[in-house]
Amino acid sequence: MKKKITLKQIARELDVSVSTVSKALSGSKEISEDTTQKIQAFAKLYNYKPNNIALSLKNRKTKTIGILIPEIVHHFFSTVIRGIERVANRRGYNVIVGLSNESFAKEIINMEMLANGSIDGFILSISKETLLKQDYHHFHATINQGMPIVMFDRVVSEVECDKVIVDDFNGAVKAVKKLIENNCKNIALITTMDYVSVGKLRTQGYLEALETNGFVPDSNLILKIDDSLNVENHLEILETEIAQFFQTNPQIDGVFAVNELYAVTAMKVAKKLGVHVPDDIQVIGFTDGVLSKHATPSLTTVSQHGQKMGEQAANLLIDRLDAEDAEGEQYFTNKDKKSDFITVVIETEIIERESTK
Amino acid sequence: MKKKITLKQIARELDVSVSTVSKALSGSKEISEDTTQKIQAFAKLYNYKPNNIALSLKNRKTKTIGILIPEIVHHFFSTVIRGIERVANRRGYNVIVGLSNESFAKEIINMEMLANGSIDGFILSISKETLLKQDYHHFHATINQGMPIVMFDRVVSEVECDKVIVDDFNGAVKAVKKLIENNCKNIALITTMDYVSVGKLRTQGYLEALETNGFVPDSNLILKIDDSLNVENHLEILETEIAQFFQTNPQIDGVFAVNELYAVTAMKVAKKLGVHVPDDIQVIGFTDGVLSKHATPSLTTVSQHGQKMGEQAANLLIDRLDAEDAEGEQYFTNKDKKSDFITVVIETEIIERESTK
DNA sequence: ATATTTAACGAAAACGTTTTCGTGTTGATA
């Protein structure tokens, strides 16, 4: 077994100093042709690669960014990761992933673990529990320590940082407007509890679209699902809730759901109740994931562009990091530039499939 | 902005030496009560946390493990990551993720980036292109450098290391036997090209099950999909292929598909052709993902237990890493122990849903 | 022949830790 070789070993072997080896390998013309050649040949032979940890320590930057998300077995979040990884890789960064599991405590633990030198900056989406508690001190703390954060999707105005969000409000408006154009008269909303910001915004969009089109919102047509429990494991509960909802409101001829699981489940329930999609009832979901694409009938959705969000977030973060060490600390102590934080809004569009006419 | 505080700064502030601070914080009784108290209070006040990079450099271990997978927007792989992250976190490790995107080159690049000190060991699943090329030198190289690898799912006998696989062969056997018991007489197989090991094993299981039950395998009933292109984007091609397959073989009354996408698509195609599932044709897939659960009818599948695979893989790797620095290098130079590599086989079971009787 | 430049290299510091090995004060013991 050949352990990785170090500068010191090369130096000893070739009877020169460590500095000479370092310079020769970086092609410094401070070193003679001869020795440079010799050293480079030797290094190649033994497949020398500088140790990343040592470099990180010296440069005080790790060239890795930390991703902190609530859940990874989730189409949207994994799409975001893919986007982040793409640009991170292109721009010479690695990604290290932490999962909060929607837990406030795990979110904090993870941040503290990573914030101690392991990464140069965060890209994260806030856990449900944190949103519920509205306790954001850990975000403020790490930002205060000079570690930049980019938030995506589940963001919060209380924290000043770069953000990437999808236009939840207008996405919902578009969806509902589409249903109205398709002649739906009684449009239902299946949503989550309000504390997750995106759910709230989509709900507001639903209401807005109704009102501007002369509809009067009917609270009976709004079904709020308690998603504090992981819905994936409580599918039956979800189904019966929706079934009851449909049965007590038989006039429903259009459904807007704030995520694709609710939408697909609504379609399944409709089918069981003998209601035909899209003839009797049309359905639009949010987030364009696997379910939407492969459901029968396939689901019309509001696209969420997870990969694009990831790419934008990564670019925002890396731009800031690169700027940091280009301009040195001046970048931060400069009071003028103090709060030039950007919020990128990704536009949504409707992807029409079989669940609408 | 308060940058993270270091030992040196504490030392200067309290007018003691760095070593004293270090010892005081670790509770060494070499230091007097008084100073220990003073230092610990100061450290807590300024929220001192030791720098991970410095620790990594000193200890020559990073306490992070590298995950290298072909794709992350994929239910199975993300499940595995969740499993890895779970035990990694519990055992004090971080995870850093690289994506090969099914590319040989990206796989190598990623490994080289991470192998230079950033991680202590790998957990990976081989990319399709690598399997096709059958070039495994990069695995051998990193193993030779003393960095342990644990492979999962897509493994290869040419590389000696710990492995975690699912019992693809027997899973397929079970599935086909189930179809036979359910009175299917003409059981079709929808599979991938042979170079991906898991596909090959599942195909073999299909054949085995037929033969031991007195069936004669009919090559007309085997549909091999070329999955060199990303199927997600070529859904129509997949659908038309399956449609043709069904039409030229109307006798098919049972389908075993090596993944859930093929299975769900087969059901969709069947429905379009007016063939009823499960009355006219029964379908079983492999991998228990979102699609299986939420399809209508929901899909009977062979469970793949991604999370369990991840957990096992992580435990194998961390066991080895911990053993390494418990016994020192002796662990490795000890010739007796040289090839005590373990292959963990995760058992499969059939999850019965609506697509079978 | 002397002074000065240049070429080629080495020593040392620095990044932030931990740990081993001193070293100088005490207080107790012989």
Place this chain on the structure above:
DNA sequence: TATCAACACGAAAACGTTTTCGTTAAATAT
């Protein structure tokens, strides 16, 4: 009173780099 532990702490090395600043010898200029 001399000797010796025990105590409380500091200096320095080490992990693997890069970089600044010498330093020496040769080469050039005066």
